[in-house]
Amino acid sequence: MTALTVEARDGAARTGTLSTAHGMVRTPAFMPVGTHATVKSLDPDEVRACGADILLCNAYHLALRPGVDLIERAGGLHSFMGWDGPILTDSGGFQLVSLRRVATVDEDGATFVSPYDGNRLRVTPEEAVSIQARLDSDIVMCLDQPVAWGSDSAAVAAASRRTHRWAERSAMVHPGDGRLLFGICQGGFEAEARVASARAIAALDFDGVAVGGLSVGEPLATMEAMTAASVAQLPPDRPRYFMGLGTDSELLAMVGLGIDMFDCVAPTRLARSGAAMTPDGRLSLRRAAYRDDLRPLVEGCRCPACARFSRAYLRHLFVAGEILAHRLLSLHNVTHVSALMAAARAAIRAGRLGTLRAEAEARLRNRPDGGDAVDDELAPPRAQRVGASRIPGTLGSRG
């Protein structure tokens, strides 16, 4: 039995519905990132209103702070953070790369040193599953070992083999209770290794499979080739999740290759830097051109920022270091990516995903405002350090 119902296809792309213990997810789906059990600056009703069906939290960060015991006592993550929809939790595998200085890895698992209190957190593949189950995650991710872009093939091969052994151990402790357990395939940046890793993970009959270890700095062509090589080996009836992506172009390209789920911190992180995501590319409120611009960020956008406020007002809030700037831009950006997914779903049903991609690319090439250059007026950055985590890992594109 599979949790994914594919309802339409267009080439390799597909659209459908993923069932979880906390409700349905329309795919392809974008998951806003709520690393610390909050999508930065937004409340749960706003996340839903932006068009998101599911969000992502990070088990590693939450296990360190506020701790699994508290969240379990609070009735699980949904109750703790006031979100009653589906939640996917990442395992901490990404932090083995992004937090190399405070993480060590051995065959049995990973050891993290807490940046908050210096305590050690030991996580084995089995414990990663158990922690996520105790958090009441709907989609539990296996502990994996990604590698950095530029690693040599021996390091890639060793990490992939360890990821497979960890995946086998994870599959043995499937949490049940209606939770979905997703494997993660690796394989670095060579097609042959990608194929081998995807086959190894596919053999373990997970409820879904993530393509991991990409969007870490490699060229788009490499990303596409590696994703295509992975997807070809994955069971067609299981959901596929590309971890940590990305721009509109990248997202549509991966939808075209048959990916069903995405996550990225970009919408909320760009908001903090005063940037709006638009069909014409990024619009930076740091540009002086917007000082007197009484138009909305994007004409016709249904988000609360565009419905009610002007670029001039939003720029004023940003320049004044006001929190509302971060919040309104986050609402806009999460709405933008969710709307992109909705457009992709509709295009797949209509058999015109290729047209959608071509139109999107054409708009990006013909930017009406000459691109995203930032003026000097605000340099050095005076944006508030809102919500800035002191953990380097949260700056990675994977939650």
Added chain:
Amino acid sequence: MTALTVEARDGAARTGTLSTAHGMVRTPAFMPVGTHATVKSLDPDEVRACGADILLCNAYHLALRPGVDLIERAGGLHSFMGWDGPILTDSGGFQLVSLRRVATVDEDGATFVSPYDGNRLRVTPEEAVSIQARLDSDIVMCLDQPVAWGSDSAAVAAASRRTHRWAERSAMVHPGDGRLLFGICQGGFEAEARVASARAIAALDFDGVAVGGLSVGEPLATMEAMTAASVAQLPPDRPRYFMGLGTDSELLAMVGLGIDMFDCVAPTRLARSGAAMTPDGRLSLRRAAYRDDLRPLVEGCRCPACARFSRAYLRHLFVAGEILAHRLLSLHNVTHVSALMAAARAAIRAGRLGTLRAEAEARLRNRPDGGDAVDDELAPPRAQRVGASRIPGTLGSRG
């Protein structure tokens, strides 16, 4: 004709309705402060839902940034910031005290040096009125010259006399168009001077009168005595506004003396420091005691933070530096002060304001949690510097 309809009295206290060009204000009223055309972290719908009928913006800050021209072109402050209710604008008088290093004052007016670009802003009493009218303010405040707590009586007398001369000039340029123009009485910290100043301002037939120059560090007894001395000289049919207050005790004391309107940055500033205002006094989320506390901030509170989230979750957000902490605490605190005003209005109608005050004082004396002591766990403060203005003046209690 007066804009205030007094509907019930209880001793010197009164409750009623103030009519403005953008709607009614139930008095006694608390005005959340939106210095830079935003109540920090909240959107206009939230400000309304907290129970606020009117908010305060600061003409001085807005004239410097983003500038009066832009706001006028945007259709005025209401349109610019998306708030269709009444707005009172402060004139910049307070900044003559709080920004002494960048402000100079002479008989004809005040000169400020912009902290943003070094430009000079010259404001005469006439220009203060005209700037506020161009911002589309509903309640325009005269330019005044307050004095700091501890000033000698010669300095107090000179500033009061200048305030009176400026008030005469302001009254000559009443903006009309349904806008209300409020005078401000001063007089320092001696009853005789307070009486004289209130008489001078009362003689000018303003639409309302503010008691200025208090809540600047003087003891509560002095504040009460000075307010009583001022109020006794003011026209009973005009609204009275105490600028920049305060704690629950102070607010109820001033309601008891016949004040109709208040403003204060405390609800949103306390939120930034992790403090909730409660009927039992301040609750600081910095205390480790709240780490595992799954109760709401205040049992029975109707604000969104209390309806949905626990102290443990809010503390987690605060400790993690998440913006949502500031926002939920701001929602709670503005709701708290608005609810206090609603309780005062009901108590006045029922002729039991004295009982309300006695009950409130008793609760504050018998704090169930032993007070507001902050534990060491989070020292030095790790709260995010969200929305922190670089202008020292915005740290004053008057917007």
